[in-house]
């Protein structure tokens with residue numbers, strides 16, 4: 622893709638999973654590999670953007686030239702996204718963010734006691750919603766990882782998080798979404814009917830997502 626339509630733009634992208642500690646050796650996480658966010662970062666970089674990737678643990682290598690900030694917990698992701706968002710033109714929340722953290726993280730490895738171990742989880746902040754509430758001129762793009770009612774859930778997120786676009790993907794399928802090289806998404810914006818992008822590799826899909834952002838959201842300025 623040789624379009625240089627993001628020159629001069631700062632794009633911040635979150636990618637991968639967050640991890641929430643249980644004790645010094647255990648944590649809660651999810652199946653995000655980071656591929657979607659890293660592909661978006663590479664595509665934006667190719668189009669001339671200054672790209673900052675806020676990345677959970679992953680074994681992926683970022684494109685040289687993309688600035689990487691590594692995070693672990695949702696709290697750390699929130700802090701970094703809020704900081705980078707201030708000077709961003711476009712923010713894309715592709716990370717799979719833990720909705721909960723463990724109420725009391727044990728200082729020592731929890732010893733096996735009886736049959737059951739109960740963990741109390743406390744809700745994490747909704748970072749996307751928080752960014753939506755302080756958004757000024759930035760273009761804010763969120764994802765929706767759904768297993769059913771994709772259209773309804775994604776459109777609800779678009780409105781409730783005050784995002785400019787939601788990238789909806791059906792994560793119940795084995796052939797797309799978490800960990801896969803391919804994805805299939807539908808783009809939800811306020812002013813257009815849903816835009817279905819056919820299944821393809823995440824890099825090609827990233828360019829198509831950026832095409833729609835440039836065409837439908839940036840031209841509004």
Ligand code: PMT
Pocket residue numbers: 636637652653654655656657658695714715716717718719720745746747748749750762763764765766767778790792798799800801804
């Ligand atoms: O990383 P890969 O293996 O390539 O997989 C890609 C992906 C499936 C992770 C990606 O395509 C995807 O769907 N990312 C969003 C996953 C997710 O957390 O979706 P959600 O519907 O639970 O959250 C909705 C949006 O709010 C997301 O933009 C999420 O980043 C954000 N969020 C969620 C929870 C939270 N506490 N704060 C948030 O900001």
